[in-house]
Amino acid sequence: MAAIELRNVRKAFGTVEVIGNVNLSIEDGAFVIFVGPSGSGKSTLLRLVAGLEDATAGQILIDGTDVTQLGPAERQLSMVFQSYALYPTKTVRQNMSFGLEVARLPKADIRTRVDAVADILKIGEYLDRKPRALSGGQRQRVAIGRAIVREPVAFLFDEPLSNLDAALRVEMRIEIAKLHQRLGATMIYVTHDQVEAMTLADRIVVLDRGSIQQVGTPMELYQRPANLFVAQFIGSPKMNVLAVRPDGSALVFADGRRADLGVSFPPRLAHVGFRPEEVQLLSIGQGHLQGKVEVVERLGSDTFAHVGLGELGIITARMPGNVLSISPGQPVGLGLSGNQLHQFSRDGSRLS
């Protein structure tokens, strides 16, 4: 098992810089998730750790040893790919044995190890099949099995669940969580799905345009996002953000509306954010802002109301259960809590 550290890592393809000066340390046994939109550099960062890409500058350390110049295999990491990348001409057993054969392990040992891992992942009955005779979920298990048998110092996952259908994705997500508990191994996992990030991670690394926006536990990111990008990327539905100007204990919105929240705001305040569950839907005339319900989404467990605020755009409010008293077209008041508001400066960074 291993601790992984990135020091001033940069990566450029030609003149295009995709990773700019990343510093990150990952503790032994941690489950760390790189999350970010397409093109944020999360996969490139993972491939740099894997050794599949060479860093333009900086150092990568595994358990204190500089591995920057080492090839993928010498770093003793395993990787699970988005497309599974199973060897199509080999059987499941041969797929799982390949890395061990390359490492010249005795045949009997290979057999024992493959059988043991096949047992854990419940793929024992498919061992003699070719990958094309397996379903998506089974292929995913084989890919994970192939990673496990090598007993690597850490596991790397590159969007491993994005090719599965929604139900299977949830199932495999839970399996991966169990696997992490069972193996206690360091895992780095790349995804653009923030639900996967929230549910699996010990720590989340949010990336945007090649730089780290914030590193923290899922709840830290949710409750105290470091900037507007993280605030709007983490959480579903995403955080409501409104442009404001402070005026004593009141906020002046972009269209000139005013709301007195009874708390003092710093002069640099330029945006306020509030989660859908942090806004109260009230009768018209009450609360701090007035709007009109445009769309109601009923999920059974929750009801989402999308409320139009004219020029200010649409905000989302969440209410537990199936709230029957609201319907589209209905004018409503919105209640905000001054203490709960996330406050951001003009450049998007968090205030307070």
Place this chain on the structure above:
Amino acid sequence: MSIVGKNASSAKFRRNRWLLTGLLSLYFIYTFMPLFYVITAATKSNQDLFSTFGLWFAEDFSLWENLATLFTIQDGIFLKWMANTAYYSSVSAVGAALFSTLAGYAFAKYRFFGKKLMFALVLGAVMIPQTALVIPMFLMLSSMGLTNTSLAVILPSLVFPPGVFLMWAYIDDAISNELIEAGRMDGAGEVHIFSSIAFRMLMPGFATVLILAFVASWNNYFLPLVMLNKPDMFPITVGLAQLYSTAISGTGGVLLFTVVMTGALVSIVPVIAAFLIMQRFWQGGLGAGGVKA
């Protein structure tokens, strides 16, 4: 035959289908006629060859006599030519397919200095007819003392630019980068990844290039004509041409016309056989290109 966007029962579809069938039938007749002429000519006696209708059989069926003459003329040199052709073609084809696969793999899957220029050269080479290169190659091989050896025919045939291009396109599609990276994560070296993972997935492409290079080499006339001057080293193409020139030069060689025709017929049988055998690899392999999600 399906035409995208047209319903199979629509009038337009039926019209298009007839049109296509008609065009293809014309093309079939055009390509099959010379072959049919060879077949009929090979079954005729020398006299009938010039006195009967070219595209139908004569009353006397002389194929067996013609075959007997073909294989016994000049102490059975035709057999020697066949063996030569088979040897040159199979060695050239295997070599050309192997080099094409390796080069195509490198072009498709590696980043290296000068790749664009080299690939442009390969593409350019596709457009240069080998005939144009034969004389310079003769001078080169002659100064190396290799003319009049089998290498003089085989070495130039190992370079097969269309094969490189074909394999590049095939490999680019059939082998995902992730698959190669999975091999690297498993600790396998590049040669190992190529030989134990990639190569088996490339069999359909390899078979295609193999058969194309085989046919190109089997039918090659000008290269061996220039490189070789000993009759017992000739391939069939050069040998038959020599028989033919003996036939038209008149001196009692009139008898040879049907023999040349029979020789031509016999020489295409192995090519057809090779096509039929290799077809299985194409069909068997096309679906095995890769495991997609």
